[in-house]
Amino acid sequence: MAAHSIARAGLVGGGVIGAGWAARMLLNGIDVAIFDPDPEIERKVQTVLAAARRAWDKLVPGALPAQGHLRLASSVEDAVADADFVQESLPEREDLKIAILARIDAATRPDVVIGSSTSGLLPTRLQSGMAHPERLVVGHPFNPVYLLPLVEICGGAQTSTQTRDRAAAFYSAIGMHPLHVRKEIDGFIADRLLEALWREALWLVNDGVATTEEIDDAIRFGAGLRWSFMGTFLIYRMAGGEAGMRHFLAQFGPALKLPWTKLEAPELTQELIDAVAAQSDDQAGDMTIRALERQRDDCLIAVLSGLRGQDYGAGQTLASYARRLMEQAPAPLASSIDEGRPLALHATDVAPEWIDYNGHMTEHRYLQVFGDTTDALLRHIGVDAAYLAQAGSWFTVETHIRHLGETHAGDRLVAATQILGADAKRAHVFHSLFRGSDGQLVATAEQMLLHVSKDTGRAGPATGVPAARMAELATAQADLPVPDGAGRRISLG
Template identity: 50%
Template structure:
């Protein structure tokens, strides 16, 4: 599969910084050119938010973080890069000038994407010597979490360049959607603009304030759109009769005066002040970085929920996350040399707000989730991945026991270690411990037995030879470790006799 080997980011603002974070967390070295005096600080803050979000988003092992290099010139930044992302301010003259400079300095085979949200590639590539490899690559904020990139070629762009871009984006967890024709603002921004225009009228006419309008979106159709989009949502609304019946019933509504989209609101100083003051009342008590972290935590929760939709196959953006994790597992280093004097460290997590209960501590079932996620990591490292499961085999947990020993709190960094106890591979007997990273205190322990099963026959069978080949050295190494004191524990308090 085509991959991005080295990237260059020209511009390090909100969007450029998001691209940089997406690249380096996918293990790609990035050269950056941005003459802003505080570019390093601003990019660093975006990367810090991205790293925190990824620590909540996935337990799949990320590759070694790519190198981040700030360059003194555009020419230096694009040297050796095979993907160059332009993210300078949205002015045609500026973007065209920058892209022309990139074109002259870059490798002729390098792909050049513009983060423009509305300018056309045909206009941007006008002065290029190699326009065939330049296209619009329009992402969405935050770039490091939202997976969509609109790919729009200009009149001189080769279709092969767009297909190549789409394939490379998949390896960093993004999906490139090819737009068939150039059009002002492409697809997504045109839809958002329509909603934005109607929203401005609703505020101007005092129908509601900004907070009410945001609540309308996030408590209703926003939730539906997050997983099904517009047309699929309406198809469901049509019931058994489907989309044709829906259109026949509700199509006439389009002739009713329900919107002012044909009228443009006068965004005069009074309306600007009205919207700004309502927005201050709604959100002004929080700083921008706080709002970004809250946004990221919410997006992570939605993505993870969608990842387990459709019986674990994923739905919408969640399927893209599941596919990206599968890719990460395939490229992750495998455990080849297992130490004979320590257990396997399988999982590192940070406690997010969603894991905290009414007492301010990590809720009980999240301890078990940590162990379940660590078990998935162990199985992945032994070759029991989605391809193996699709082939008709897996491991089922048939018995487990958890001890809760100490509290975990919001923001705590935790890790799980695992020791395999004597077993034959058809059965895996495992003992795990959950630790707080700051002092290595054991917060919880978990003992489990898993059986290898044939999914078709619904019975226990020996694992495939390739699995045993990876399990055997771990079992042999761990046989030399002392038996954990809590192995074999059941509920400590004996029940009272009647």
């Protein structure tokens, strides 16, 4: 099941999880029909969608497909009747889910996979009222659904292997990391681990050992940083030194007999509830839920981007997804663009975090925008995933940037690219960056691109369609005037 084979998704339940699913699917170009009796469902989904768009524009700038269409459905049946995939995200009430899943089952085509976002209810029980129980699977995501890649997949007694595989393929196609739960078990895998930590944290508050903020600090300044790229077992293996896990178990295993944890949760007395709530209020301070969500997203983006650079863990999932987006993105039709003029192939907005202490776009962001502009040029001439894997690509070996105007948060920037010359191995390009509101030229970048062969890792001639298209562009723009600033060098003279 490729992402493009799912054109329409039906979502039932539009809370935090359901709205997150809607945002992730819409940004992958899938039309979404969603039902939730909440009269404010549209506002809530649009709020989450805006946050998701902001996040993914940072992670994969310019690479997302055209956004899908959002429709508010009038009923459960209306939401799922034409769906190619269904995701249920109702409250964690088994009786409610069983009844609604039976209605979804009756209203959809028998071949449509139905995923449930349940955090821990057993799928065998959830599918008990369905006429086609074999197509139900748990697809348990994590908040924010639009940003965190993990989705746990768990089938019930009657779930078919094909359903599990089709669900995993779909979730992968929209940028997620499916984790198959081998045995049906309450709470699945991740929530059982989180629950153990949560119970111990409640004991620490209950016993006056630590506040909510101190407990969170113990995680975010310590093990939490490691958990973002390595799990407990791999980390403990390294703690055993060169002898590995066996030595670690021998050295620290006896500690398991010590009274270090209390897995039985404390009773949630009114006193404990008041203490946790008050400490949490103090911890959050003046930050609203929206502000906390924005801070969370920015921190996740930073971690994911860093891991992407290492092609490791969740960063590997992100990198693979970004490569698929590039492969699937349709190249602009040459017939729709006057290639005898500078090419307008990339546009972006100046994000607030791009602004420096002077209130202007910081210097390195200009290089980012020009790099994205070069990527847009390469996509335009046909450099796709297949070409990258088989032939290689052009890489920037020299750049000269001129800063000619100021840009501020929210400005729309539009880049235009002129080919000054090209041969079998090189391309000489000139990018001009304009402010969209008034057309002012704010920066230019002159670059030399060198084609590097995939086989040798050294400079080598381009081949195939990209080589021909680069040559065509150079010929089409050969008679254009040389832009002001081309060939400049830094000099006091």
